[in-house]
Amino acid sequence: MARVTFRNVWKKYGDFAAVKDLNIDCPDGTFLSILGPSGCGKSSTMRMVAGLEHISAGDILFDDKRINDLAPKDRDVAMVFENYALYPHKSVFENMANPLKLRGQDTGRIKDRVTQAAQLLEIGHLLERRPQELSGGQKQRVAIGRAIVREPKLFLFDEPIAHLDAKLRAHMRGEIKHMQRTLGTTMVYVTHDQLEAMSMADQIAVMHEGELQQLGSPREVYNKPVNAWVAGFVGEPAMNFLTCELSREADRLSLSHPNFSLALKPDQAGCLNGTTGTVRMGVRPDALAISMTRPAEPVITGEVFVTELLGGDMIVEVQLADARIRVKTAPEFAGSPGEACYLSVNRDKWHAFDTGTGRAYF
Amino acid sequence: MASRDVVQYETPLTRGFRWFSGVFIALYLVWTLLPILVMFVSSFKDLLEAFKIPAVGDWSGVGVFFDFTPTLKHYRDLFVNLDFSRYMANSLVAAGGSAVISVILGSMAAYSLSRIDFRGKSDLFFWIISTRMAPVVAVMVPLYAIFRSLDLVGTLPGLILAYTTFNLPFAIWILKGFFDNVPYAIEEAQMVDGATRFQAFVAILPLVAPGIGAFIVLCILFAWNDFLFAAIIGSGGAKTLPVATRELVQPQNIQWGSIMAAGVVTTLPMMLLGLVIRRYLVTGLTMGAVKE
Numbered sequence: 001m002a003r004v005t006f007r008n009v010w011k012k013y014g015d016f017a018a019v020k021d022l023n024i025d026c027p028d029g030t031f032l033s034i035l036g037p038s039g040c041g042k043s044s045t046m047r048m049v050a051g052l053e054h055i056s057a058g059d060i061l062f063d064d065k066r067i068n069d070l071a072p073k074d075r076d077v078a079m080v081f082e083n084y085a086l087y088p089h090k091s092v093f094e095n096m097a098n099p100l101k102l103r104g105q106d107t108g109r110i111k112d113r114v115t116q117a118a119q120l121l122e123i124g125h126l127l128e129r130r131p132q133e134l135s136g137g138q139k140q141r142v143a144i145g146r147a148i149v150r151e152p153k154l155f156l157f158d159e160p161i162a163h164l165d166a167k168l169r170a171h172m173r174g175e176i177k178h179m180q181r182t183l184g185t186t187m188v189y190v191t192h193d194q195l196e197a198m199s200m201a202d203q204i205a206v207m208h209e210g211e212l213q214q215l216g217s218p219r220e221v222y223n224k225p226v227n228a229w230v231a232g233f234v235g236e237p238a239m240n241f242l243t244c245e246l247s248r249e250a251d252r253l254s255l256s257h258p259n260f261s262l263a264l265k266p267d268q269a270g271c272l273n274g275t276t277g278t279v280r281m282g283v284r285p286d287a288l289a290i291s292m293t294r295p296a297e298p299v300i301t302g303e304v305f306v307t308e309l310l311g312g313d314m315i316v317e318v319q320l321a322d323a324r325i326r327v328k329t330a331p332e333f334a335g336s337p338g339e340a341c342y343l344s345v346n347r348d349k350w351h352a353f354d355t356g357t358g359r360a361y362f
Numbered sequence: 363m364a365s366r367d368v369v370q371y372e373t374p375l376t377r378g379f380r381w382f383s384g385v386f387i388a389l390y391l392v393w394t395l396l397p398i399l400v401m402f403v404s405s406f407k408d409l410l411e412a413f414k415i416p417a418v419g420d421w422s423g424v425g426v427f428f429d430f431t432p433t434l435k436h437y438r439d440l441f442v443n444l445d446f447s448r449y450m451a452n453s454l455v456a457a458g459g460s461a462v463i464s465v466i467l468g469s470m471a472a473y474s475l476s477r478i479d480f481r482g483k484s485d486l487f488f489w490i491i492s493t494r495m496a497p498v499v500a501v502m503v504p505l506y507a508i509f510r511s512l513d514l515v516g517t518l519p520g521l522i523l524a525y526t527t528f529n530l531p532f533a534i535w536i537l538k539g540f541f542d543n544v545p546y547a548i549e550e551a552q553m554v555d556g557a558t559r560f561q562a563f564v565a566i567l568p569l570v571a572p573g574i575g576a577f578i579v580l581c582i583l584f585a586w587n588d589f590l591f592a593a594i595i596g597s598g599g600a601k602t603l604p605v606a607t608r609e610l611v612q613p614q615n616i617q618w619g620s621i622m623a624a625g626v627v628t629t630l631p632m633m634l635l636g637l638v639i640r641r642y643l644v645t646g647l648t649m650g651a652v653k654e
């Protein structure tokens with residue numbers, strides 16, 4: 001168990017900075033997820049923690065101990081590699097037993113631990129096979145198995161379940177989370193899948209182009225994104241953005257758009273004090289309600305563009321003057337394309353971002 | 363991974379080609395195996411019988427070749443009177459010793475060249491192979507002078523050193539290619555699992571086993587069959603089989619029987635080596651362990 005701290009960490013490959021001035025404090029026992037699109041520096045961060053990549057600048061600490069110059073074997077971490085990195089000449093059993101063997105455990109214990117892990121991962125019947133005789137998902141589970149046979153200070157999982165089918169992935173999400181809770185081991189979990197991060201992590205670090213955008217609980221990241229980029233990346237279906245004019249009538253600040261003019265709540269107006277011109281309004285599909293009849297309150301008027309039924313939900317795409325926005329509603333929704341519709345906004349759950357920098361006002 | 367079964371379609375062309383290649387291979391086998399057969403058979407013949415040859419065009423007389431009373435007297439002569447067991451031991455030690463030393467040093471050097479980037483790496487790499495560009499004869503005289511001043515002439519260590527200077531660059535070149543094909547991720551995983559850098563290196567050696575096997579064969583073949591080094595650097599104290607065989611040719615008396623037996627004694631171990639090492643020469647072990 002360890003607390004992990006990144007202090008002004010940089011990773012440079014030649015002139016290219018893959019990780020820029022990273023500061024994260026991850027308390028002991030936390031499930032930290034590093035979330036970001038492909039190429040944002042997630043794996044680089046992970047590999048610096050494991051000791052496989054030189055730290056260009058800054059420090060990484062385990063429990064206040066600087067580990068920059070420790071060899072990987074002395075860091076006591078267990079890692080699941082993005083590319084599996086199994087030992088091709090060894091059987092699945094030997095692959096999973098390797099960390100225990102290198103630490104001089106006796107054979108009886110090794111056998112117990114490996115069998116136990118294999119059972120958890122449902123690969124007990126594959127122990128005699130070699131990696132080239134496994135499917136991608138099976139290899140990935142062997143790689144997870146190799147990491148969990150030990151009780152390290154820190155788990156490092158680099159997209160460990162990206163190659164499993166949807167059902168198994170959901171199952172493994174639960175298993176990994178449960179395992180981490182039971183063992184209480186600190187976990188750094190890299191993923192580009194925001195659903196995975198949201199559903200498993202205690203803390204999410206959202207990264208974009210090497211920079212940490214936001215560090216917070218899944219709830220914070222979802223409800224209070226610090227900028228438009230995070231707001232757009234987290235959440236499925238993605239947040240809708242509309243460029244609006246700020247207008248002031250009789251001391252009430254409103255967002256106006258060809259399709260609507262909606263007043264801000266007083267505290268929200270406070271956040272926008274001194275701002276003039278345009279802002280980007282952001283609202284998630286589930287903060288909008290759609291109806292075919294005009295409600296009493298102020299609404300956005302538009303016209304149904306297309307409807308998609310997703311099992312228990314329906315996503316309706318609505319055509320506005322200059323954009324399309326998506327709304328989540330119940331599957332009973334009966335509008336058909338071309339019909340006029342009315343959207344009401346839950347004004348506790350909308351956001352405004354700076355048009356230039358993307359910084360969130362609220 | 364795609365199956366390795368080759369899809370074949372039968373056309374007159376492929377049929378003709380198959381027929382042609384059958385004939386070609388048969389002729390080729392006769393061409394290469396006949397001398398070995400003659401050597402093998404003659405080594406068991408008395409000298410008089412060995413020189414019995416049917417008249418030209420007399421095909422029915424071929425039986426003469428196989429009509430003899432087998433005798434082991436040439437072999438007895440080699441090992442009892444001529445001290446060939448010592449020469450054989452010299453050959454083994456010289457070939458084996460240089461192979462072992464070259465493999466150990468070569469694999470470590472090749473690993474470093476494959477894994478670590480340092481200034482002047484490509485120049486160093488080129489320099490290593492450039493040491494093999496001069497023909498052996500050209501370096502013989504200076505090498506002899508150096509070895510003599512170090513008192514290495516006529517000793518087994520001297521001979522091993524001489525073979526190693528020639529085998530090592532070769533080992534580095536062959537093995538670097540094999541190390542390059544082993545994904546670095548495998549060592550990274552080993553190191554995270556708790557291995558030192560050196561343990562990680564040792565752990566991937568099974569993956570370059572085909573390369574090491576191939577190299578050992580080439581290295582031993584080179585040393586075992588070498589005549590020039592053995593005659594000049596090893597002369598006297600470290601006489602090897604080829605040199606000893608050469609000495610059976612004397613101006614007044616060419617001892618054909620013993621020469622044939624010596625030929626058999628020299629060839630057989632290499633054939634056995636080939637058979638033993640064959641299964642290590644199978645490549646393709648690394649496939650499928652790392653996502654490409």
Ligand SMILES: Nc1ncnc2c1ncn2[C@@H]1O[C@H](COP(=O)(O)OP(=O)(O)OP(=O)(O)O)[C@@H](O)[C@H]1O
Nearest residue numbers: 013016018037038039040041042043044045082192
């Ligand atoms: N060895 C390297 N040399 C040069 N550039 C590199 C190297 N490794 C990674 N990069 C660059 O650094 C950036 C971050 O890479 P990294 O592997 O950390 O991304 P990632 O977030 O893990 O992406 P993915 O989700 O695709 O795995 C990328 O732009 C990549 O091209």
Ligand SMILES: [Mg+2]
Nearest residue numbers: 042043044082
């Ligand atoms: Mg990655």
